[in-house]
Amino acid sequence: xxxxxxxxxxxxxxxxxxxxxxxxxxxxxxxxxxxxxxxxxxxxxxxxxxxxxxxxxxxxxxxxxxxxxxxxxxxxxxxxxxxxxxxxxxxxxxxxxxxxxxxxxxxxxxxxxxxxxxxxxxxxxxxxxxxxxxxxxxxxxxxxxxxxxxxxxxxxxxxxxxxxxxxxxxxxxxxxxxxxxxxxxxxxxxxxxxxxxxxxxxxxxxxxxxxxxxxxxxxxxxxxxxxxxxxxxxxxxxxxxxxxxxxxxxxxxxxxxxxxxxxxxxxxxxxxxxxxxxxxxxxxxxxxxxxxxxxxxxxxxxxxxxxxxxxxxxxxxxxxxxxxxxxxxxxxxxxxxxxxxxxxxxxxxxxxxxxxxxxxxxxx
Amino acid sequence: xxxxxxxxxxxxxxxxxxxxxxxxxxxxxxxxxxxxxxxxxxxxxxxxxxxxxxxxxxxxxxxxxxxxxxxxxxxxxxxxxxxxxxxxxxxxxxxxxxxxxxxxxxxxxxxxxxxxxxxxxxxxxxxxxxxxxxxxxxxxxxxxxxxxxxxxxxxxxxxxxxxxxxxxxxxxxxxxxxxxxxxxxxxxxxxxxxxxxxxxxxxxxxxxxxxxxxxxxxxxxxxxxxxxxxxxxxxxxxxxxxxxxxxxxxxxxxxxxxxxxxxxxxxxxxxxxxxxxxxxxxxxxxxxxxxxxxxxxxxxxxxxxxxxxxxxxxxxxxxxxxxxxxxxxxxxxxxxxxxxxxxxxxxxxxxxxxxxxxxxxxxx
Numbered sequence: 001x002x003x004x005x006x007x008x009x010x011x012x013x014x015x016x017x018x019x020x021x022x023x024x025x026x027x028x029x030x031x032x033x034x035x036x037x038x039x040x041x042x043x044x045x046x047x048x049x050x051x052x053x054x055x056x057x058x059x060x061x062x063x064x065x066x067x068x069x070x071x072x073x074x075x076x077x078x079x080x081x082x083x084x085x086x087x088x089x090x091x092x093x094x095x096x097x098x099x100x101x102x103x104x105x106x107x108x109x110x111x112x113x114x115x116x117x118x119x120x121x122x123x124x125x126x127x128x129x130x131x132x133x134x135x136x137x138x139x140x141x142x143x144x145x146x147x148x149x150x151x152x153x154x155x156x157x158x159x160x161x162x163x164x165x166x167x168x169x170x171x172x173x174x175x176x177x178x179x180x181x182x183x184x185x186x187x188x189x190x191x192x193x194x195x196x197x198x199x200x201x202x203x204x205x206x207x208x209x210x211x212x213x214x215x216x217x218x219x220x221x222x223x224x225x226x227x228x229x230x231x232x233x234x235x236x237x238x239x240x241x242x243x244x245x246x247x248x249x250x251x252x253x254x255x256x257x258x259x260x261x262x263x264x265x266x267x268x269x270x271x272x273x274x275x276x277x278x279x280x281x282x283x284x285x286x287x288x289x290x291x292x293x294x295x296x297x298x299x300x301x302x303x304x305x306x307x308x309x310x311x312x313x314x315x316x317x318x319x320x321x322x323x324x325x326x327x328x329x330x331x332x333x334x335x336x337x338x339x340x341x342x343x344x345x346x347x348x349x350x351x352x353x354x355x356x357x358x359x360x361x362x363x364x
Numbered sequence: 365x366x367x368x369x370x371x372x373x374x375x376x377x378x379x380x381x382x383x384x385x386x387x388x389x390x391x392x393x394x395x396x397x398x399x400x401x402x403x404x405x406x407x408x409x410x411x412x413x414x415x416x417x418x419x420x421x422x423x424x425x426x427x428x429x430x431x432x433x434x435x436x437x438x439x440x441x442x443x444x445x446x447x448x449x450x451x452x453x454x455x456x457x458x459x460x461x462x463x464x465x466x467x468x469x470x471x472x473x474x475x476x477x478x479x480x481x482x483x484x485x486x487x488x489x490x491x492x493x494x495x496x497x498x499x500x501x502x503x504x505x506x507x508x509x510x511x512x513x514x515x516x517x518x519x520x521x522x523x524x525x526x527x528x529x530x531x532x533x534x535x536x537x538x539x540x541x542x543x544x545x546x547x548x549x550x551x552x553x554x555x556x557x558x559x560x561x562x563x564x565x566x567x568x569x570x571x572x573x574x575x576x577x578x579x580x581x582x583x584x585x586x587x588x589x590x591x592x593x594x595x596x597x598x599x600x601x602x603x604x605x606x607x608x609x610x611x612x613x614x615x616x617x618x619x620x621x622x623x624x625x626x627x628x629x630x631x632x633x634x635x636x637x638x639x640x641x642x643x644x645x646x647x648x649x650x651x652x653x654x655x656x657x658x659x660x661x662x663x664x665x666x667x668x669x670x671x672x673x674x675x676x677x678x679x680x681x682x683x684x685x686x687x688x689x690x691x692x693x694x695x696x697x698x699x700x701x702x703x704x705x706x707x708x709x710x711x712x713x714x715x716x717x718x719x720x721x722x723x724x725x726x727x728x
Contacts, residue, residue: 006474007434008520021619023648027648029499029500029501029524029527030498030499030500030501030527031500031526031527031702032437032498032499032703032706032707033704033706033707034701034707035706035707035708036498036499036703036706036707036711037499039499039501039506040504041501042500042501042502043498045499046499046500047499047501048516057688060688062708066458066539066669068501070501070531070532071500071501071527071529071531071576073529073530073531073532075530075565075566075567075570076567077529077589077592077593078404078565078592080567080592080616081526081527081529081592081615081616082527083588084616085527085615086524086526086618088613088615088616088617088618089617089618089643089649090648090649091680112715130715132700134395134396134400135394135395135396135400135401135406135410136392136394136395136406136410136435137393137394137403137409137410137432137435138403138406138436139413149414154398159537161395162395162445162450162690163393163394163395163435163438163445163449163451165435165439165441165442165445165448166437166439166442167434167435167437168434168437169410196719201441201442201445201596202438202439202441202442202596203440203568203594203596203597203598203599203600203601204567204568204572204590204597204600205600205604206439207568208568210423225441225445225449228441228589228594228595228596229441229594229596229597230566230567230592230593230594230595230596230597231592231594232566232567232570232592232593232594233565233567233593233594233597234378235567236567236569236570237564237567240569246495250450250453250596251445251447251450251452252444252445252448252452253452254451254454254455254621255452260720279393279453281532282392284387284454285453285454298602303499337395339394339395339397339400341396342396342397342399342400343396343397343398343399343400346378348402350702351368354601354674360432363447364566
């Protein structure tokens, strides 16, 4: 019998916890009273099973529950569904961690991983400078001009602002070729290999057209928000052989109560992310250092036979934090600095300062 | 200038709130320091604008922010992104409500609405009995036999358990034709028009194949979990003319960071849901009555020119609550009872009892 071991954090009294954990095991599997489970195979192989319960504070427990892998199949959305679909609606439960002692579900994982991303960027070791094209509302020419500046300054990875979808001010089909051309021109001048990652968005039809634009114009990577395009959609693209590294963005991720290390580090990676953006500590997202460290560790930790994903801390960073952050995360990291460079009196100089700071760290 | 008015609930002191609201307006629009916004049009038409701030308790405020509709375009995921993409990651913010004084974004809304669903079910007025096929893990024959019993008993809407995706125990391509045939056979015997709603799941390729199975076999409705298949995916299917009413399931919707009335009642409906399942009060999801009432009201309230969606409260209901719930929600409601019918000593009698209770309410 093949199960995954799922750890939930539950608010309950010592009197309640055993019954609460049993109810949760049922909620996340057969989702009906045990009296309605009349099939012996289902009772034996499918009903969730409470494996252990340990105290985690006053009236807080961690319960480990074994859930049948057969209920997940090979679908990313269905994995999330079985881990937390219904219990996300119950305020006393939080999804903490998952172990797959019997093997991972059949999901793609990163196609490129850290090594593949480094190869594409031409940066074999050390931290990677990443920036964003913003503010939204700018037209195609202004965005392309900004991308040119960033690539000229040596920013290795240049991503769309996650708010740039397909607006009239800069429609995807016009924006992406123009920005890609600007980055290619800068690369020809610098001899670097900066990569542009546009923000894929929309339903199947739109995504198909967008991927075609990227392929037609030699775009080097793509960004997706797994919770906006849908985890299944993202994983299907990767499983079907998407030929560009995927940068995952955490938009909307805060709605549920899933431990960030699990969501960004493990699940987004399982869905096919080669790089994962997450809110850094000390910025404008209030995440603490321990939690951020756990995200980066999870993204790079052994996970079946899957390659590691590159952690990309972001959110209110500035170049003077580069040494501290590389020291904290280690050299396998991309640092994403967007707004603070653009707000500088001399944005070009700020970009070069950022790139210099990154290149002084850990490339030796 | 066309804006939507978005209300956020923010934890802040009276000293902090103005700056906090301004920062939020920026986070959900240009997402960079104002110093980086050098384009006058962007500053004027795109940067979010704090419209008003009112106290909502001790150190809690409601701030109304005007966000440019041009940043949303016609994409459902992008609407969620602009409403709450980044600020969902900030623990002091909650998304409460949206008004569209300048018109709705170009999203499909329900194609069928309450009237279209009623027509399909042959139930012109009064509450509607709904049940679920569970537990997961049962094989196709057992699920079809259960669907037959439910349809024979007069359950009008029979949905897959949301945990039934495409498992080896009951693959979609074999399950759906068998269950549809069972329901059709029961309908032929009873003269009723019970409808089966299978759970669409997966990425674009899988969904395409699943919709084809549904069409080939005359399936009367479909279920989707918008946050699992992706809001954009769901809305694109509806916009492209999906010819079956859509039942939306709240899996992964989490608790409370987006007000449930907004998420289930308004947003899921904008994405194309004809019927919206939500956790009822007094069941196993701890939602309070006032909040549930607001969800049902939002699903049926005027919203541009869109038809209303049918509220479907669910989660630990039992037939003896039918009169109370119809009284509470009014007759435009479907009551979803799954597990408690199946756990009864005589499930068939329990189903008939449920249908009788529903049919005694408000059909006259």
